[in-house]
Amino acid sequence: MSVVPADVLPGSALAVDEPAVCAAELGPRARLWPSLAAVYRAQLSRARVARIPLLFVATFQSIGIMILMRGVVDDGAEAQAVVAGSSVLVVAFVALNLLAQYFGQLRASGGLDHYATLPVPPAAVVLGAAGAYASFTVPGTVVTAVFGCVLFGLPLAHLWILVAVIPLAGAALAGLGAALGLLAPRPELATLLGQLGMSAALLLGVLPAERMPQAVRFTRDLLPSTYGVEAFARTFGPHPDWAFVLGDLAVCGLVGVISLAVATWAYRRAAVR
Helix, strand or coil: CCCCCHHHCCCCCCCCCCCCCCCCCCCCCCCHHHHHHHHHHHHHHHHHHHHHHHHHHHHHHHHHHHHHHHCCCCCCHHHHHHHHHHHHHHHHHHHHHHHHHHHHHHHHCCHHHHHHHCCCCHHHHHHHHHHHHHHCHHHHHHHHHHHHHHHHCCCCCCHHHHHHHHHHHHHHHHHHHHHHHHHCCCHHHHHHHHHHHHHHHHHHHHCCHHHCCHHHHHHHHHCCHHHHHHHHHHCCCCCCCHHHHHHHHHHHHHHHHHHHHHHHHHHHHHHCC
């Protein structure tokens, strides 16, 4: 008596024409822009209550600095540098300092695991959070710029340039802040690095470059917010050189792309650990 496996019999219920195990069809990958919009809205609603008081602090800080500098600097180029630097300082306080703290705490508390389980690209998480934090800087930056122009007697005609300065400087500083928070091994170190970055934006961005030593000027050129400050300050003149303004904005945008790319890499590196 021979034994024949049941699955080879023609009439057997176990006989199949196709493979017994088929690979499950995966759903489509989440696209970048819808995912970015979802993360942006979530971050905006989450941080709205907690970050508004800090935005007032950033605005009052910049206004207080301009009041103190009013009796120190002369009118003209120095006043333009103070107003432009104080306005961009609001962006640095929120986009660099607070974002570094946020990602540092998110990494330490295991919050990155939550985002890792979502079907969203890593770039959407970084860009969404950076965009939400940068959005909080718009009212404070505009108020600071208007107050500074009135205080120093500067023209208000070209304040529309903030439409380009805020997102470009915000992208550069937010990418740097996110990278610092994600690469720092401890949240305390992320907070320290964010505050040091904001202090650098204060000292190197608000103080007139003409009064700085050459070595400090070189360090100033390495700061991403410098080019946003320079672009904004150039528009206060009677006849702005728009070629230089666009050049500064282009450099600021390029630095923003690089810093956000580094932040995305840092997010992937931190999420898989």
